[in-house]
Amino acid sequence: MRQVAVIGIGQTxxxxxxxxxxxxxxxxxxxxxxxxxxxxxxxxVYVGNMMSGSANHQxxxxxxxxxxxxMRGAETFRTEAACSSGASSFRTAVMAxxxxxxxxxxxxxxxxMTDSPLNEITAQLATAAxxxxxxxxxxxxxALNALIMKRYMHEYGWQKEHFAPFAVNAHANALHNPYARxxxxxxxxxxxxxxxxxxxxxxxDASPTGDxxxxxxxxxxxxxxxxxxxxxxxxxxxxxxxxxxxxxxRKDPLFLKAANSSSKAAYQQTGLSPQEIDFFELHDAxxxxxxxxxxxxxxxxxxxxxxLALDGENIPTGKIPIATRGxxxxxxxxxxxxxxxxxxxxxxxxxxxxxxxxxxxxxIGMCQNIGGSGSNIITHILRAxx
Amino acid sequence: MRQVAVIGIGQTxxxxxxxxxxxxxxxxxxxxxxxxxxxxxxxxVYVGNMMSGSANHQxxxxxxxxxxxxMRGAETFRTEAACSSGASSFRTAVMAxxxxxxxxxxxxxxxxMTDSPLNEITAQLATAAxxxxxxxxxxxxxALNALIMKRYMHEYGWQKEHFAPFAVNAHANALHNPYARxxxxxxxxxxxxxxxxxxxxxxxDASPTGDxxxxxxxxxxxxxxxxxxxxxxxxxxxxxxxxxxxxxxRKDPLFLKAANSSSKAAYQQTGLSPQEIDFFELHDAxxxxxxxxxxxxxxxxxxxxxxLALDGENIPTGKIPIATRGxxxxxxxxxxxxxxxxxxxxxxxxxxxxxxxxxxxxxIGMCQNIGGSGSNIITHILRAxx
Numbered sequence: 001m002r003q004v005a006v007i008g009i010g011q012t013x014x015x016x017x018x019x020x021x022x023x024x025x026x027x028x029x030x031x032x033x034x035x036x037x038x039x040x041x042x043x044x045v046y047v048g049n050m051m052s053g054s055a056n057h058q059x060x061x062x063x064x065x066x067x068x069x070x071m072r073g074a075e076t077f078r079t080e081a082a083c084s085s086g087a088s089s090f091r092t093a094v095m096a097x098x099x100x101x102x103x104x105x106x107x108x109x110x111x112x113m114t115d116s117p118l119n120e121i122t123a124q125l126a127t128a129a130x131x132x133x134x135x136x137x138x139x140x141x142x143a144l145n146a147l148i149m150k151r152y153m154h155e156y157g158w159q160k161e162h163f164a165p166f167a168v169n170a171h172a173n174a175l176h177n178p179y180a181r182x183x184x185x186x187x188x189x190x191x192x193x194x195x196x197x198x199x200x201x202x203x204x205d206a207s208p209t210g211d212x213x214x215x216x217x218x219x220x221x222x223x224x225x226x227x228x229x230x231x232x233x234x235x236x237x238x239x240x241x242x243x244x245x246x247x248x249x250r251k252d253p254l255f256l257k258a259a260n261s262s263s264k265a266a267y268q269q270t271g272l273s274p275q276e277i278d279f280f281e282l283h284d285a286x287x288x289x290x291x292x293x294x295x296x297x298x299x300x301x302x303x304x305x306x307x308l309a310l311d312g313e314n315i316p317t318g319k320i321p322i323a324t325r326g327x328x329x330x331x332x333x334x335x336x337x338x339x340x341x342x343x344x345x346x347x348x349x350x351x352x353x354x355x356x357x358x359x360x361x362x363x364i365g366m367c368q369n370i371g372g373s374g375s376n377i378i379t380h381i382l383r384a385x386x
Numbered sequence: 387m388r389q390v391a392v393i394g395i396g397q398t399x400x401x402x403x404x405x406x407x408x409x410x411x412x413x414x415x416x417x418x419x420x421x422x423x424x425x426x427x428x429x430x431v432y433v434g435n436m437m438s439g440s441a442n443h444q445x446x447x448x449x450x451x452x453x454x455x456x457m458r459g460a461e462t463f464r465t466e467a468a469c470s471s472g473a474s475s476f477r478t479a480v481m482a483x484x485x486x487x488x489x490x491x492x493x494x495x496x497x498x499m500t501d502s503p504l505n506e507i508t509a510q511l512a513t514a515a516x517x518x519x520x521x522x523x524x525x526x527x528x529a530l531n532a533l534i535m536k537r538y539m540h541e542y543g544w545q546k547e548h549f550a551p552f553a554v555n556a557h558a559n560a561l562h563n564p565y566a567r568x569x570x571x572x573x574x575x576x577x578x579x580x581x582x583x584x585x586x587x588x589x590x591d592a593s594p595t596g597d598x599x600x601x602x603x604x605x606x607x608x609x610x611x612x613x614x615x616x617x618x619x620x621x622x623x624x625x626x627x628x629x630x631x632x633x634x635x636r637k638d639p640l641f642l643k644a645a646n647s648s649s650k651a652a653y654q655q656t657g658l659s660p661q662e663i664d665f666f667e668l669h670d671a672x673x674x675x676x677x678x679x680x681x682x683x684x685x686x687x688x689x690x691x692x693x694l695a696l697d698g699e700n701i702p703t704g705k706i707p708i709a710t711r712g713x714x715x716x717x718x719x720x721x722x723x724x725x726x727x728x729x730x731x732x733x734x735x736x737x738x739x740x741x742x743x744x745x746x747x748x749x750i751g752m753c754q755n756i757g758g759s760g761s762n763i764i765t766h767i768l769r770a771x772x
Contacts, residue, residue, distance in 0.1 A: 001485055001486040001487065021518070044626075050439075050445060051439060051445065053436075053437060053439045053440050053510070053513055054439050054440045056517070057509075057513055057517050057521075058513050058516075058517040058518075059436060059437065059466060059468055059510075059513040059514055060466070060467060060468040060513070060514045060515075060631065060757060060758055060761065060762065061466075062466075062467050062628075062762060063467070063628045063629075063630075063631045063757070063758065063761045063762045064516070064631055066628060067628070067630050067631045067632075067635075067761075072628060072629060072630055073627060073628055073629075073644070073647065074627075074628060075625075075626035075627065075628070076467065076626075076628050076762060077465050077466065077467040077470075077471075077474040077477075077478075077626075077762070078465065078466040078467065079463050079464065079465060079466075080445060080446070080447075080448075080463065080464040080465075080466055081446060081448050081449070081462065081463035081464065082445055082446040084463075085463075088463040091463075092463075092478060092481075094487075095478075095481050095482050095485045095487050095488075096481050096485075098485040098486070098487060099387055099481045099482075099484040099485035099486075100387040100484070100485075101387065101480075101481050101484060101624065102481075123443075124439070124445075127439055127443055127444050127445040127446070128445055128446045129446075130444075130450070131442070131443050131444040132407070132444075135443075238487065239461075240430075240461035240462070240463075241459060241460075241461065242448075242449045242452060242453070242458060242459055242460060242461070242462050243449075243458060243459075244449075244453050244458055245446065245449045245450055245453045246453075249453075258459070261459065371446060371449070372446055372449065375446065375449045375453075376446065376448060376449045376462060376463070
């Protein structure tokens with residue numbers, strides 16, 4: 001198995017991109033990643049996307065994107081695993097290059113959500129859950145997470161205000177990220193006054209929809225890269241695991257079992273412990289998911305997820321910085337693109353390019369992309385090149 | 387790079403499966419493949435599917451299928467490349483196992499088209515073309531293929547009846563395949579009387595929609611497989627290539643350039659020439675595609691695609707048998723599943739289990755799955771184990 005590295009990254013700002021089509025959006029990120037890598041061509045283009053078939057009436061995104069960016073001929077297909085579609089495309093690129101079957105691959109995550117009315121988007125997002133058994137009962141994604149959060153607060157005695165630091169940190173970091181959806185700070189006061197979405201989840205607990213695309217170029221580590229290209233960042237671990245699709249099938253809905261298995265495998269692949277991870281780009285689609293992620297991946301004890309944030313340990317200068325470029329909460333969450341934004345942001349940190357929120361001496365970064373309510377989890381650990 | 391082999395196959399009959407849900411359909415094929423392999427668990431489940439998000443209001447098919455068949459925990463995602471989604475899932479399984487990152491993978495192709503009204507399915511199928519530039523002009527898939535066929539007939543002087551042998555062979559072979567959609571023979575007379583769909587494509591030129599699922603288990607070639615498992619079949623070549631998404635972007639719409647590149651690479655990987663291929667499961671979504679496939683892959687000269695069939699060389703005892711289990715035309719074409727049916731059928735032939743249409747001394751079989759109008763092509767060459 002060949003070791004692989006990321007040599008180029010690209011992203012668009014997450015926004016309501018009325019002025020751009022789906023292909024332009026994906027193309028902008030893909031071409032930026034290619035330019036950053038110094039390569040002119042790649043062997044393969046894997047596109048992570050969840051809902052273009054329904055939201056944009058366009059499937060077949062592999063060749064759709066490859067054709068647009070001048071990569072006609074390259075191998076292509078789309079990967080979909082709901083909100084973890086982005087990391088699936090990256091993992092596919094890693095496997096393809098590691099296998100030796102492909103020498104260079106471009107992983108692209110893209111989602112253009114504003115082409116569909118919001119009520120339809122909510123219904124389409126629910127197809128990431130078990131359509132018959134969950135969505136069929138009227139359970140939207142925010143409703144599922146609200147049930148989990150309510151139970152968590154009851155079980156461990158947390159109050160609403162204890163979740164505020166997740167949003168405060170995310171919004172503070174996004175201020176420095178030109179690609180973020182939101183450039184406005186928030187506060188405990190604003191958090192507590194935010195309109196309720198599905199009790200106890202309010203607007204400040206929930207990540208926003210949006211249009212966005214992010215991309216990365218993957219090659220074998222020993223490739224002689226163009227001198228114009230970005231500093232290589234090593235893919236030290238890639239691992240995926242799953243739990244039941246429906247939340248009601250889990251003995252303990254307050255523990256992200258698949259996140260735990262996935263990161264355990266990633267720690268094993270690298271020989272690292274959670275204490276050696278310099279920062280963690282987690283999947284804070286809802287603040288409860290941030291808390292549960294910190295617990296499942298070995299950064300906090302069971303039931304103590306909010307503690308680190310309350311102690312100021314999740315900010316860029318803390319013990320385990322999270323959402324350093326704004327996270328899903330404030331950078332934004334264009335579902336199938338999110339996993340690729342995480343990869344791009346980890347690479348930025350490891351190259352020392354995370355202006356405004358740079359984690360000091362960042363050498364090892366982890367990111368984790370979640371599909372469904374903890375159903376499909378993909379974890380990557382990246383390491384700065386020498 | 388590890389060599390890989392197929393050790394288990396499974397499929398459902400292609401039909402209007404009103405009595406089965408999407409998960410049951412996929413599960414039946416997946417569990418049959420697992421049982422055939424003798425394995426109880428696999429590391430990964432990759433699901434090829436085109437349109438479940440719109441046709442069945444269920445996305446996230448990786449964990450959806452894995453959970454249903456008792457593989458909670460396994461790595462999962464969906465692969466989509468329109469009608470080549472099935473082969474994409476198989477190629478993903480091959481890359482994953484070849485890379486060493488996964489030790490056993492189940493590739494599943496599934497499509498349940500009858501959950502949506504037929505007019506909606508036609509619109510959903512058009513999302514495999516370029517939605518803005520082709521579908522936006524009212525070009526359905528059959529219309530695109532009709533334009534290509536008309537031009538081909540004009541250019542090379544073929545008449546309508548010259549395409550009849552493709553349908554006759556497919557229907558004759560499907561008679562012996564219990565999983566085929568159609569179990570009725572056809573004839574030149576019936577072909578010529580078939581109702582027109584989009585001139586010059588009539589009902590006997592076009593493959594039928596349907597519900598179906600097919601699956602295969604992939605492991606490293608040197609794996610000690612359970613004695614109860616199926617005889618291993620070696621994956622000798624896997625290769626993918628693309629052409630423009632929109633047909634109007636091609637200099638020559640009568641040549642499947644990506645099929646040519648893809649099979650050329652597959653021949654190189656194996657050191658074989660087309661003459662050494664014992665049979666070819668091609669993508670006869672329309673009879674014009676069968677003709678163009680024979681030409682692009684080195685079995686016929688340019689413009690001579692129908693000749694082999696007219697000479698009786700495409701039947702199971704001919705020089706280059708095609709559609710030996712009925713092909714897309716008569717076995718059926720549940721779009722995202724088709725590529726996996728092709729894999730399953732090649733394995734059947736190489737194991738000597740193709741009852742009724744067994745190709746004598748079949749040692750090397752090729753299959754090719756096409757997404758869009760020749761946009762995305764995936765070719766596999768399989769070889770009988772020793």
